[in-house]
Amino acid sequence: MGQSLYIETYGCQMNVNDSELVASILTDAGYTLCQSAQDADIVLLNTCAIRDNAETRILGRLAHFRDLRATQTPHLTIGVLGCMASRLKGELLSPRVGANLVVGPDSYRELPRLLARAQNAVAIRLSDRETYQGIAPLRYATNGVSAFVSIMRGCDNHCTFCVVPFTRGTERSRDPLSILQEVEVLRDTGYREVTLLGQNVDSYRWSMGAEGDLPFAGLLERVARQAPGMRIRFSTSYPNDLTEAVLHTMAQYGNICPHIHLPVQSGSDRMLRAMRRKYTRAEYLQQVARIRAIIPTVAITTDIIAGFCGEQKVDHQATLSLMREVGYDAAFMFKYSDRPGTYAHNRLPDDVPEEVKTQRLAEIIELQNELSLQSNMHDVGREFEVLVEGDSKRSAEDACGRTGQNKMVVFKKQQSEPGQYAHVRIVSCTSQTLLGELV
Structure with a gap:
């Protein structure tokens, strides 16, 4: 039996899928998954760097594992994977943190070789080609009902607040044939729902040679037809990249779920420009109207940031008014967190006081709870x-x-x-x- 391995995952659905890829790579190399860090020879933390509190939580877990190694398991190897590995690099190998291994999102194929070295190994180079094609994810922690399938990696949008382009690299799409094969395996093994993943799924594009390019709408239709008995979801959409072709495909196929996650971030045009979002408030609302006209039963959810650089009370009120106008079914809501390496960190002062951020976030959450309750009350009796x-x-x-x-x-x-x-x-x-x- 090979060394035992424990994986702990933080952050987005993409990280969940990446952990399944890591599990597949390492079990194929002879490692054995276990359910407890106390039983493991190797602990890997697949990390998120999107907000400061996420990194703080992970650093606390690393301290716990460092203490575990010092007191109970002297042979324990601690590895940091994912976006935090890309951002902090060799800093994570310091005695203060205690990691032995630092591996970014595009270097997971190297894990068996790096683990063989075990000490002070770093691999964080980003790739413009790696999609992990040919590796079947090991669905080790799913409910057996729903699964994630990555269709692309990276992001080219470079919003001023976001670290993703720096931690996950440029956009690259995956061969549609490999996506369909993965969906087919899920279908045949009893899964009933699949979520197609990408930082911006609407940017998906694959050259089909003489047939031209296959956009996301075409891929979505192929997946829906490949697995008519499965529910199909996707995430995430960028507001002005979501095409009518995608919406009409959703309306045509009953197994594509009527739900769109459409991050707005702010309802203020001034803030949207500062964030380098590529749409205005009016354009966003036009997209919402288009979605509801084509898919009347749709649920729309969003992401909202409170207290971005330079945000004034009038900008905050614009966000609240947009929330009321859209009537979101649900939302992910956060205080702005300054991230080193981003344009905002380098060029825009983080000048909204913490107590103001906290108060504005509380108002956003309170309003969204009202909107969510209204949305749910509309469903009573249905x-x-x-x-x-x-x-x-x-x-x-x-x-x-x-x-x-x-x-x-x-x-x-x-x-x-x-x-x-x-x-x-x-x-x-x-x-x-x-x-x-x-x-």
Whole structure:
């Protein structure tokens, strides 16, 4: 038996998928996955660098593993993978942090060789070609119902607040044939839902030779036809890159879920320019109207940043008014976090006081809770097809699953099992959850 391996994952869905790639690479090399860091010879942390509090949390975990090595497991190898590895590089090898291994998102194929060295190994070079084609992810921590499939890597947008172009490199798309083969394997092994992943899926493009280029709309249609019995989701869309062709494809195929995550970040044109977003408030609202005209049942969710550089009260009020105008079903909401290496860090003063950021974020969250409750109350009395994911966290007598709009539903499970579809009538709700009964 090879050395035992424990992987801990932070951040976005892309990191979850990357951890599955790492698990596949290392188990093929003879390593054995285990469920506890206490039982491991190697601990790998797949990290996120998008906000300071994410890095702070990971540094705390690294301190824990460093202490574990000092007191209980002297042979323990500690590795840092992902975006934080790209950003901090060799700093993570310092005695203060205690890592032995630092590997960026484009260097995972090198892990077996690097682990053989075990000490002070760094591989963080970004690639303009690596898509991990030919590696089948090891779905070691899924519910057996839903899975992620990466269709592209990197980002070319260079928003002023974002580290992703520096930690994950430029955009490159994956061969559609390999994507379809991966979806086919998931379909044949019983998965019922797949999410196509990319930092900006709408930038997906693959040359088909004499047939021309295959854009994201074409890939989405091929995946929907490849697995008609599976739900298809995708994330994330960039507002002015989302085409009508994608929307019409969603409307045409019933297995493509009517949910679009459309990050806005701010409702102020002044802030959007400072963030180097490539749309105006009016253009964003036009896109929302276009989406709802083509897909009337759609749910729209978003990302919002509070307290970006130079944000004034009028900019904050513009964000609140846009939220009301769109009526988001849900949102991810954050205080602005200055990230070294970004344009904002180098050129724009982080001049909104922390207490003001906190207050503005609280107002955004309060408003979104109201909007989410209104959205969920609209669903009371309606019936939905819910894909069962498992038991509710609060009671083994209840099942939970999601609607096509990605809303969580809890109901008495009776004979419902994970992976089955349940026909559920919504009888009540909170701002976060729909409560239903089997029909």
